[in-house]
Amino acid sequence: MPIQQLVTQLEHTFAPARQLLTPILSSPAVMGVWALLVVASVGTLWWDVRNRNQALPSMMKGVWTLVVLYSGPFGLAIYWYSGRTQISHDSVWRRGLRSTAHCYSGCGAGEVVGILTAQAILGLAIGWVAAITFGFAYLFGYALTVGPLMQEGVAFWESMKDALYSETPSITIMEIVAIGADLLLAASAHVTDVLFWMALAFSLSLGFVAAFPINVVLVxxxxKEGMKNPAEMGDDGRSTRSQAQAGD
Structure with a gap:
């Protein structure tokens, strides 16, 4: 099936969803409420990290900040459930959420840069926007895995091999859904339009939801390792975990 025919068929299939969501995501009032929720969520995250979760590694503090910036209260809820030292116990679901968050932070940054570059600045056709955004998402996503591994002394090519093996399925699913949703909703939107930014935020969260099941399977x-158990970090985390185990 030709690419253009496939795109046309997908647009027809998801037309009802676009008709429902476009007016909502184009509303300045909705954008204002969302902005307030994001600011409140990031403020809550930083307060919690500073006062109760200083033991978290610097990288994960950055990861959770980006996750909450992208997804507001949804991202904060994921952090609260899976990323704090106060979690009662770890599980494959929590490990899957942390792994998805790690991937999401890098890929999300790549998607934002790609969309801004290809669509908002260069004004390219939809095919080029998708290709360039995919490229940036893969670049940023792999970098967030390769960089820490190299800091631990792993050789570059070994780090790349590990990133390709462990991150490619998650990145691919995440970006197919996120970029597809964004272009479906706002392919013709300008950077000054409310729809451009709200569709981007909405599509990022859809990408997280889509990638979560594959990350659970990989973990x-x-x-994938699923990132270190935060309950094992710091005195507060160990104390909380011990109390929870004693009560079981």
């Missing part, structure tokens, strides 16, 4: 089968 469950040992392809």
């Amino acid at each position: 469950n089968f040992g392809v």
Whole structure:
């Protein structure tokens, strides 16, 4: 099936969703409320990290900041459930959420840069916007894995091999859904339009939801580690975990 025919078919299939969501995501009032929720969520995250979760690694503090910036209260809820040292116990679901958050932070940054560059600045056709945004998402996503591994002394090519093996499925699913949703909703929107920014925020969260199941599978089968258990970090985390285990 030709690419253009496939795109046309997908647009027809998802037309009802676009008709429902476009007026909502184009509303300045909705954008204002969302902005307030994001600011409040980031403020809550930083307060919690500073006062109760200083033991978290610097990288994960940055990861959670980006996750909450992208997804507001949805991102904060994910952090609260899976990323704090106060979690009662770890599980494959929490590990899957942390793994998805790690991927999401890098890929989300790449998607934002790609969309701004290809669509808002260069004004390219939809195919080029998708290709360039995919490229930036992969670049940023792999970099967030390769960089820390190299800091631990792993050789570049070994780090790249690990990133390609462990991150490609998650990045691919995440970006197919996120970029597809964004272009479906706002392919013709300008950077000054409310729809441009709200569709981007909405599509990023859809990408997280889509990538979560594949990350759970990858963690469950040992392809990905799922990031370190935060309950094992710091005195508060160990104390909380011990109390929870004693009460079981």
